[in-house]
Amino acid sequence: MKSSEKELLIRGEREADLAAIHEINLLAFGQEDEAKLVDSLRKGKSYIKGLSLVAIKEDKVIGHAIFTKAFIVNKAGKRQACIALGPMAVHPEHQRHGIGIKLVEEGLERGRELAFNSAVVLGHKEYYPRFGFKPASERNIRSTFPGAEEYFFILELKGGGLKGISGVVQYAREFSMLAEAKKKEKPKEPATEMPNEIQQKNLSQQSGDINTVQPGGENILNSNPPPQ
Ligand SMILES: CC(C)(COP(=O)(O)OP(=O)(O)OC[C@H]1O[C@@H](n2cnc3c(N)ncnc32)[C@H](O)[C@@H]1OP(=O)(O)O)[C@@H](O)C(=O)NCCC(=O)NCCS
Secondary structure, eight states: OOOOSSOOEEEEOOGGGHHHHHHHHHHHHTSSHHHHHHHHHHHSTTEEEEEEEEEEETTEEEEEEEEEEEEEEOTTSOEEEEEEEEEEEEOGGGTTSSHHHHHHHHHHHHHHHTTOOEEEEESOTTTGGGGTOEEGGGGTEEOSSTTOGGGEEEEESSTTTTTTOOEEEEOOHHHHHHHHHHHHSOOOSOOSSSOHHHHHHHHHHTTTOOOOOOTTOTTGGGSOOOOO
């Protein structure tokens, strides 16, 4: 299908889109981490076919969002699958034109169709509540990321889907692999993927030990990879 000049098309990624997806993540985040993460998520067990989405305009990829499989694990070790949004990126020249919103809406709809009960995201607190995301802490659900409570959100995709569910969300192992690789590198500028507030908080907590922050990153790094 061709996307006309004005029409924005959201569809699942294809082989021919991969280089453009890498480039958009690079441009939007201003660093390579997220682009590499997306490349590795695509090869991992948590990749969900049809949930790595591209936004196309004039036959060009101008935005991307990936939802991977994650698990909410309770104290007894019982787990419920959910989808985790991120990274997502819109080409800087096309930001703030509603493209991100369309990508998220389509992904949530697809997740619902695939019978996932919930979606989680760690990110901008002004952005995600518009989709119905609520602070995960209200349901006693948290990420393993220190200081992220107010940035960690959950959305029930079907009524009652989160009844009785609480625990810790374990992201795809690729998030921790990236954090592991980062740890070995010399500390440098923090990633822009996370809201600055989180980065600041963590920088001060780490008293000079600057680590890149990823959804599910730093702490999952110290825990076992999620069972897949
Ligand atoms: C965040 C991002 C994906 C949003 O996509 P987008 O297409 O620019 O956003 P949209 O146009 O769909 O969103 C429109 C609304 O979200 C708001 N918004 C966009 N980016 C935002 C941000 N970073 N923080 C808070 N609000 C934001 C806009 O102000 C606008 O609000 P309004 O409708 O009340 O005016 C995009 O800006 C981007 O790629 N940023 C860099 C990478 C990044 O931060 N990714 C997210 C990781 S958590």
